[in-house]
Amino acid sequence: MRIGLSFDLKDALPHPIGEPEDALEEYDSAETVQIIEDTISAEGHRVIRLGGGQEFLNNILHEKVDCVFNIAEGRGSYRSRESQVPAVLEMLDISYSGSDPQCLAVCLDKPLTKQLVAAAGIKIPxxxxxxxxxxxxxxxxxxxxxxxxxxxxxxxxxxxxxxxxxxxxxxxxxxxxxxxxxxxxxxxxxxxFIDGDEVTVGMVGNTPPQVLGMMRIVPKTVNRHFVYSLEVKRDYKRLVEYECPAKLAESTLKAISDASRKSFEVLGCRDFARVDFRIDASGVPYFLEINPLPGLGTYSDLVIMALKVGWTHHGLISAVLNAALKRYPQWQKT
Ligand SMILES: Nc1ncnc2c1ncn2[C@@H]1O[C@H](COP(=O)(O)OP(=O)(O)OP(=O)(O)O)[C@@H](O)[C@H]1O
Ligand SMILES: [Mg+2]
The missing domain is CATH 3.30.1490.20 (ATP-grasp fold, A domain)
Structure with missing residues (x-):
């Protein structure tokens, strides 16, 4: 198959004037794009780099692709920015990996997402x-x-x-x-502030999505109120340890995986996602947010988790691609 790759490169974009220091934080590195390209090629497909923004628009109108592997975060600071690329692909009736525009737009709106998961019976702060x-x-x-x-x-x-x-x-x-x-x-x-363990959950696949792993993020130094903040994420090797599988009570792990599956389904996620929780003193998970387009780079939580449960980085990317292809009858392997 000819598989397009849509992405926004951090280094290729000038820092937007007047925007905060972390304005480009969600965009990807050249290394991440390369790993995805290598994985898709190793699966026997031809990869066509489409990029993001205007470049993506030009490329998608001129290149012939069967399907797109999408990691583009979208442009601007609009709350629906992650929907931009999938919306264009739906307009052109091109298959793509990951969640649809509605899901991506909803999940970037944290208050709205929380209302929806709370209505499904999941605890929120x-x-x-x-x-x-x-x-x-x-x-x-x-x-x-x-x-x-x-x-x-x-x-x-x-x-x-x-x-x-x-x-x-x-x-x-x-x-x-x-x-x-x-x-x-x-x-x-x-x-x-839910002052308890922090757990992030990786989900892969559809109907039903599988819990890839539940990873506890443990600060290396005792901290009165731990926040997995931007400063900590940028210096994670020094500041935190990742414990996966999370050493928590069976009943807590079950409550976390049930809440992860339910939120994935209620919000209409597809192929992969990462869900963040804090666990209170009595073992009840509180939903913080869901990432329907989680990072796939070497230093992202989902990849760190995948390696800890015995997957490879390439295996994770292949699983996302194959979950997507499986949703389209025309791309089912015979
Ligand atoms: N209600 C809360 N109680 C305790 N800690 C919280 C709460 N909300 C956020 N945090 C802390 O702040 C961190 C970042 O918050 P959140 O996950 O909402 O942000 P994000 O920018 O969407 O994260 P990501 O980098 O995963 O996309 C959490 O991982 C957690 O450590
Ligand atoms: Mg988070």
């Missing part, structure tokens, strides 16, 4: 979302459980989640929210 300073002034903080964490409502890749995102009281929260509203130019979530 108490939270509120403020659109602007006027709305902020109307919040009755004495009713809110502190400490709390603040984060932009429509981001991923830890954009806007820093060590300073944890706030202890009403005075701190106001200051930090005003700051974040200014920097990220979008609503800000204030969320009850």
């Amino acid at each position: 108490q939270s509120l979302t403020v659109a602007d300073t006027k709305e902020l002034a109307t919040v009755n903080w004495p009713d809110f459980p502190f400490p709390a964490i603040i984060k932009p409502a429509f981001e991923g890749s830890s954009k806007g989640v820093r060590l300073t995102s944890l706030v202890e009281d009403a005075r701190q929260v106001q200051e930090s929210v005003i700051n974040l509203l200014k920097i990220y130019n979008q609503p800000v979530m204030v969320e009850e």
Whole structure:
């Protein structure tokens, strides 16, 4: 088959003027694109690099491809940016890997995603979302459980989640929210801080999706309120240990895997995803967010997890590709 590869390269884009320091954090490295290309080639397909943005549009109109392996994050800071490439592919009736535009758009909107998973019976932290300073002034903080964490409502890749995102009281929260509203130019979530184990779950496949692994993220130094922030992710080798399989009670692991499967299905994810939870003192998992387009680079949580459960990096990418091809009757292997 001729398989197109859509991606946004971090190094190929100039830093957008006026945008925060982490504006390009979600984009991929040349190494990640190369590993995906090598894997798809090794499966016997011809790879056509399509890139992202305008370049992708030009290429997809001129290159003949049977299917696209999509890791493009989309352009701009729009909350539906991850849907851009899949929406074009649906317009042209071209098969592609991963979730559809609706799922990708919903999941980048953390408050909306949380409403949907909560309606399916999954526990979520108490939270509120403020659109602007006027709305902020109307919040009755004495009713809110502190400490709390603040984060932009429509981001991923830890954009806007820093060590300073944890706030202890009403005075701190106001200051930090005003700051974040200014920097990220979008609503800000204030969320009850769930002070327990952090577990991220890898999911691969469809009907039903399989739990690839449940990985506990353990800070190397004792930390009063651990936040797996951008600073920690950028320096993960020094600051955290990854424990996979997570050494947690059987009942907790079952609750986490049930909640992962349910959220994957309720949100309409396809082929792969990564779900983040915090576990409270009684072993109840609280859903933080789901990534329907998780990173596939060497240093991403999903790949680290895959290696820890005995998969190879190439095996993970092949599993995503084959899960996608299996959804299209015309590409079923005979
Ligand atoms: N309610 C919460 N309680 C405790 N910790 C939280 C909470 N919300 C966020 N965190 C911490 O902040 C981290 C980043 O938050 P979140 O997963 O929402 O951001 P993200 O940018 O979408 O992450 P990713 O890099 O996985 O895409 C979490 O992994 C967790 O450590
Ligand atoms: Mg996360």
